[in-house]
Amino acid sequence: MEIISLHGTDDRLYELVARLVMNPDVLRQNNNYPFKTTSQYTWYICLYNGAVVGFMPAKASGKGLYIDNYYIGHDDPDVLDSLVGHILASTDRPVTALCHKRHVEAFRNHGFITCTVFAQYNKMQNISRKGDSE
Numbered sequence: 690m691e692i693i694s695l696h697g698t699d700d701r702l703y704e705l706v707a708r709l710v711m712n713p714d715v716l717r718q719n720n721n722y723p724f725k726t727t728s729q730y731t732w733y734i735c736l737y738n739g740a741v742v743g744f745m746p747a748k749a750s751g752k753g754l755y756i757d758n759y760y761i762g763h764d765d766p767d768v769l770d771s772l773v774g775h776i777l778a779s780t781d782r783p784v785t786a787l788c789h790k791r792h793v794e795a796f797r798n799h800g801f802i803t804c805t806v807f808a809q810y811n812k813m814q815n816i817s818r819k820g821d822s823e
Contacts, residue, residue, distance in 0.1 A: 690737050690768070692775045697730030697746065705734055705741050715760055720789075720809055724758045733776055735768050743768040747776055753783030766795060773799045777815060784815040 695702040709715045710724040726732065726746060735743040745759040754776070761769045769792060777784060777799060787810050788796050793803070801813035 690735055690742070690771055692733055692735050692771060694779070695732045695734065696728070697726040697732060698728050699732075702726070702732050702734075706732070706744055709741060709744070709760060719758060719760065722758060724760075733772050735772055737768075743772055745772045745776060747784075749782075753785060754780060756784065756786035756788070761792070764791060769795045770798070786813050786815075787811075788813055 695705075706724075716723070724746070727748075729750070730746045730748050733745045733747065734741055742762040742765065743760055745756055747754040747756050756776070759772070761772070773786075773796060784801075785804075786796055786801060788801075789810060793811050793813070796811075796813050799815065801815050803811045803813050805812040
């Protein structure tokens with residue numbers, strides 16, 4: 690597995706993820722919520738044998754990084770673990786994630802705690818980051 694990071698408006702980003710972000714099965718897995726990007730995003734993309742097996746866009750803000758609208762092919766725990774670990778290793782800023790209920794434990798294993806519980810998601814913060822406070 691290889692993880693690359695791309696700016697939110699990088700042409701290569703569109704080449705890699707366009708088929709996935711418009712795929713009805715992928716959108717259904719994301720509760721039919723569309724994927725978004727702007728220049729404030731960095732996309733972390735997990736590749737296996739050259740194919741995209743997951744991605745996790747992170748939006749930069751004054752409070753840190755915010756993860757939302759991510760895709761993990763076949764809910765592969767290794768892909769999820771690799772992406773979350775890579776993002777945490779690449780920043781010293783606080784990280785907040787709106788994660789699917791089925792992924793809560795994986796985020797917990799990376800030091801996240803639940804802040805808010807929604808019907809289909811948990812908003813979680815990484816408590817091991819420097820300067821965490823929201």
